Amino acid sequence: GLGLTNTKDGNFGEWYSEVVTNGEMIEYYNISGCYILRPWAMSIWEIMQVSITIYIHAEIKKMKIKTCYFPLFVSNNVLQKEKDHIQGFAPEVAWVTRSGDSELEIPIAIRPTSETVMYPYFSKWIRGHRDLPLKLNQWCNVVRWEFSNPTPFIRSREFLWQEGHTAFATKEEADTEVVEILELYRRLYEEYLAVPVVKGKKSEMEKFAGGLYTTSVEAFIPHSGRGVQGATSHCLGQNFAKMFEIKFEDEKGEKAMVWQNSWAYSTRTIGVMVMVHGDDKGLVLPPKVAGVQVIVIHLPYSDADVDALVNASLETVKALCDVGIRAEADLRENYKPGWKYAHWEMKGVPLRIEIGPRDIAKNQVCVARRDNGKKIDIPMDDLVDKVKGLLDDVQQNMFEVAKQKRDACVQVIKTWDEFIVALAQKKLILAPWCDEEEVEKDVKTKTKGETGAAKTLCSPFEQPELPKGTLCFASGKPAKKWTYWGRSY
Numbered sequence: 001g002l003g004l005t006n007t008k009d010g011n012f013g014e015w016y017s018e019v020v021t022n023g024e025m026i027e028y029y030n031i032s033g034c035y036i037l038r039p040w041a042m043s044i045w046e047i048m049q050v051s052i053t054i055y056i057h058a059e060i061k062k063m064k065i066k067t068c069y070f071p072l073f074v075s076n077n078v079l080q081k082e083k084d085h086i087q088g089f090a091p092e093v094a095w096v097t098r099s100g101d102s103e104l105e106i107p108i109a110i111r112p113t114s115e116t117v118m119y120p121y122f123s124k125w126i127r128g129h130r131d132l133p134l135k136l137n138q139w140c141n142v143v144r145w146e147f148s149n150p151t152p153f154i155r156s157r158e159f160l161w162q163e164g165h166t167a168f169a170t171k172e173e174a175d176t177e178v179v180e181i182l183e184l185y186r187r188l189y190e191e192y193l194a195v196p197v198v199k200g201k202k203s204e205m206e207k208f209a210g211g212l213y214t215t216s217v218e219a220f221i222p223h224s225g226r227g228v229q230g231a232t233s234h235c236l237g238q239n240f241a242k243m244f245e246i247k248f249e250d251e252k253g254e255k256a257m258v259w260q261n262s263w264a265y266s267t268r269t270i271g272v273m274v275m276v277h278g279d280d281k282g283l284v285l286p287p288k289v290a291g292v293q294v295i296v297i298h299l300p301y302s303d304a305d306v307d308a309l310v311n312a313s314l315e316t317v318k319a320l321c322d323v324g325i326r327a328e329a330d331l332r333e334n335y336k337p338g339w340k341y342a343h344w345e346m347k348g349v350p351l352r353i354e355i356g357p358r359d360i361a362k363n364q365v366c367v368a369r370r371d372n373g374k375k376i377d378i379p380m381d382d383l384v385d386k387v388k389g390l391l392d393d394v395q396q397n398m399f400e401v402a403k404q405k406r407d408a409c410v411q412v413i414k415t416w417d418e419f420i421v422a423l424a425q426k427k428l429i430l431a432p433w434c435d436e437e438e439v440e441k442d443v444k445t446k447t448k449g450e451t452g453a454a455k456t457l458c459s460p461f462e463q464p465e466l467p468k469g470t471l472c473f474a475s476g477k478p479a480k481k482w483t484y485w486g487r488s489y
């Protein structure tokens with residue numbers, strides 16, 4: 001029957017796996033690290049796609065990013081072109097080596113990301129400064145044959161994402177876009193997924209080696225005590241322009257290299273949302289991204305007028321759909337109301353409307369919230385306004401609760417001993433750091449354990465005050481910046 005065998009506090013990993021499958025988001029596949037995304041997951045991804053597309057294409061934002069699509073396959077010589085950043089990733093690259101029973105002359109890689117696919121054409125298309133800024137985005141899948149423990153949405157060998165690739169005449173324009181895109185990602189997390197994130201800059205060691213600097217929105221999973229990189233926005237500098245000779249003739253008629261960015265938001269975001277909001281009854285979906293926001297269930301007690309109940313259910317669904325609320329009725333006769341309650345709670349539908357004979361008599365409905373379980377009777381005359389208000393309340397409440405839980409995990413520390421204690425307590429650690437890579441490597445080495453080493457997550461743009469003379473928690477050298485540390489996915 002229904003119900004989870006694992007609790008979120010009991011065995012988080014098993015709980016998560018059960019919730020994404022019982023919630024009908026994921027079906028496990030017979031190739032490790034690959035998952036089937038069922039409609040309940042795809043409906044969320046589609047809402048994210050629409051939201052991002054409206055945001056980046058809308059005139060109001062004047063971002064004017066155009067959608068393109070480049071091939072899945074990368075020729076070997078092109079992929080290897082960006083030597084230093086690829087060599088670290090080589091083990092993850094998947095290759096096509098034959099078609100049918102004939103070997104390919106030269107193996108062809110499947111894109112793990114599209115810089116090397118796109119940039120030879122950026123070089124061809126960008127000639128004069130009038131060709132700038134060039135701003136392209138594609139929605140696609142990418143393949144990275146990772147070996148660390150696969151986790152649905154969070155770490156899979158194939159995932160869906162959007163990858164934006166832009167080119168500018170000046171560094172200033174690139175720097176500006178990096179933070180504009182990061183703000184878009186923050187809003188998607190906080191206003192749609194109801195997940196609090198920190199905006200910050202990656203350390204030199206954690207950044208994308210092929211770029212100039214990396215910014216990211218960092219989420220945190222209280223139950224596992226792990227940070228998770230939510231989405232990234234890189235400034236690539238002129239590194240790829242040099243490599244792929246992407247130059248333009250500036251106003252003075254001189255050849256200059258472009259400044260580039262690349263940024264991505266992937267299906268990992270769905271996993272983060274599930275981990276943060278899910279509970280022991282299953283998924284809890286934020287209304288903004290829920291494929292079904294309201295499920296209507298009628299209560300056909302033996303002596304009830306079933307037709308009246310069914311009609312009231314259909315009327316309720318129609319009234320809500322007419323104002324753009326995603327409502328459905330579960331009228332199946334072969335399931336009892338109790339089973340339906342558990343089923344739709346497992347799927348995380350934000351509101352359940354119950355309609356029984358008593359509700360018909362009083363011309364009202366009873367609404368149950370998935371986030372806090374509260375029940376409210378609503379007169380049919382106020383249905384639309386009250387349900388709209390409730391959906392907003394649920395969205396807001398889910399964010400507030402998640403933010404309060406995340407903030408409760410933050411531990412500010414000053415010394416190594418405090419750091420080790422906080423790490424053992426699964427905290428999100430904020431510490432003063434000397435910003436030296438050797439020290440970062442040393443912390444990783446010293447904290448290696450079966451649950452993974454501690455690493456820097458980001459240095460928050462919002463820096464707390466750093467009193468003069470504050471020392472680095474790990475090296476004792478003068479601290480340069482406050483940085484978030486923790487174990488991560």
Ligand SMILES: O=C1CCCN[C@@H]1CCCn1cnc2cc(F)c(F)cc2c1=O
Pocket residue numbers: 085086089090091092093112113114115144163164208210232234262263264
């Ligand atoms: O993260 C982004 C945003 C969207 C476009 N790409 C950038 C950097 C991706 C960094 N990265 C990440 N993973 C990789 C895995 C590989 F197998 C490989 F060959 C290359 C890479 C790789 O370059």
Ligand SMILES: [Mg+2]
Pocket residue numbers: 144
């Ligand atoms: Mg990786």
